[in-house]
């Protein structure tokens with residue numbers, strides 16, 4: 096990978112995940128005059144060119160975005176607050192809430208499970224989740240004892256087969272919970288995606304980064 100663009104200015108590398116974050120970031124990039132030249136849904140390439148020879152896009156797993164940016168393999172990236180809370184945010188500057196990929200982090204249980212009484216009675220709850228840090232903090236702040244069961248996806252299955260009493264997951268329309276006869280019993284927090292910037296890149300590549308950050312900021316203020 097070369098680190099200098101055609102005019103000898105520093106190359107900027109942006110880390111994105113495919114799907115909703117990629118789709119929702121495209122209009123922000125457009126506002127900064129940047130068009131991605133390949134579609135990650137149809138191309139197998141993991142490094143995408145843009146119309147700006149000084150800017151390239153890495154396609155990584157959503158939960159890996161903070162890691163690439165933290166270590167400087169990408170200069171900046173877009174990641175959900177859910178992902179950032181699990182990562183911890185070390186080495187990352189988080190200047191802008193982009194207000195994209197909005198959803199909420201919630202607790203859900205089987206339709207027949209009386210969550211409020213279980214909590215009131217001080218029962219020990221088994222909670223399955225990908226978001227163990229967020230879940231641990233949430234239940235600790237309520238004084239609820241939990242056994243956390245770490246999963247990597249399809250959390251909705253866990254209560255259905257008796258693996259857990261509850262799940263902590265991100266919810267957007269609620270359709271997936273309903274389809275699996277689960278009920279959202281508590282909202283933990285609202286979630287949206289943030290721009291994250293490598294702290295060293297922010298200093299060393301400020302001149303290149305600043306106009307892009309400003310365009311992102313202006314465009315995201317127009318979002319809902």
Ligand code: PRT
Pocket residue numbers: 112113114115116156157158174175176177178196197198248264265266267268269270271272286287288
């Ligand atoms: O899919 P992968 O395992 O690679 O990782 P990921 O699920 O973390 O990535 P991705 O691209 O699906 O999500 C990226 C970011 O989008 C997340 O980190 C969130 O901040 C945000 N986001 C917004 C969501 C959703 N909405 C969402 N609905 N992330 C996941 N979902 C899931 C939800 O967990 C549920 O299982 O989509 C499913 C459908 O949701 P409903 O409520 O609309 O049915």
Ligand code: MG
Pocket residue numbers: none
């Ligand atoms: Mg997903």
